[in-house]
Amino acid sequence: MRNTAKFTTAVLAAGALTLGLTACGSDTDSADTSGPLVVAASPTPHAEILNYVKDNLAKKAGLDLEVKEFTDYTTQNPSTEDGSVDANYFQNKPYLDDFNEKNGTKIVPVVTVHLEPLGLYSHKAKSAEALKSGATVAVPNDTVNEARALKLLANHGIITLKAGTGNEATPADIVKNPKNLKFKELEAAQTPRSLDDVDAAVINGNYAIEADLKPADDALVLESAKNNPYGNFLAVKDGNQDDPRVKKLAKLLTSPEVKKFIEDKYAGSVLASF
Structure with a gap:
């Protein structure tokens, strides 16, 4: 605005600037909320x-x-x-x-x-207990969902995590692993596709549904909705x-x-x- 107009008095300049800002503000607000x-x-x-x-x-x-x-x-x-x-x-x-x-x-x-x-799924085991010693389990590799996956396994007694483990848990925080499970970290969207290559996978609900899995029926273990x-x-x-x-x-x-x-x-x- 200052590059396109010059005014002879400070009063006129201030008035014009105030008007200009008001008009611009109105246009911006309208553009922000009037479209889809x-x-x-x-x-x-x-x-x-x-x-x-x-x-x-x-x-x-x-x-x-x-x-x-x-x-x-x-x-x-x-x-x-x-x-x-x-x-x-x-x-x-x-x-x-x-x-x-x-x-x-x-x-x-x-x-x-x-x-x-979130659920644990497998094409090779009928239950979590049936997972073999040394089995490979795919888990999401982003910080929160990996921790969430490990907590799911811990809540069902498959592994034990270090006390006080929070939303940044990794396999390094596992203190008891009776089945000597190995963990394969993958992008969350890739976990359903890994089921033929690993023994089991922890899969986000949306990706499970996209892969024609039914969490309520197909998961070996599943998160509880209570206080989730x-x-x-x-x-x-x-x-x-x-x-x-x-x-x-x-x-x-x-x-x-x-x-x-x-x-x-x-x-x-x-x-x-x-």
Whole structure:
């Protein structure tokens, strides 16, 4: 603005600058909230739930919703931080806390929608007890989900973790391993594909469903939903929580209609958290 106009008095300059900033602010606010709300999501079940909202509930609520599917969940927070998308729906609180701490980002939860129980699966063993000595178990290689996988095994007596182990547990924190299990760290999305190459794999619920596994039926051991901190939520960059479009979506995602959709479609493999 200063490069395109000169004013003869400070009063005129100040007045013009104030007017210009007010006008720019109005344009920005309008641009931020008048277009479609673009939400990044993993395909299953997140995008499926969002698309149910889009097709059945959004129009009546006055929400223009655009769902953008990401097969690699590690790119969703960066896209939310840089404004490529307005929000995301794929993660739990321990994962987000770890991401924000490591990347200096300020992404915040808006509303928790569902839980996908983490499970242990195998094409070779009928039960956890049937795993052979020296068996290889694939686990997700990101910090939080690896710790979550090891906690799942510990909670079912398959291994014992060092006392006080938190959300950064690795196989180095195992203090008792009666079956001498070996652990293969893979990207979470690759764990279902590893089932023919390893003896068992700990798989995130969404990737299990995509691989035509039924967590409620097929898992050798499965996370309990009770007091579970790993519910998945809608998240935005800090400061965007009050976007009216975000508030509308948050309300729709926790509506009775969405709860029924989750119950009917996923039959216990995905659990509503509200």
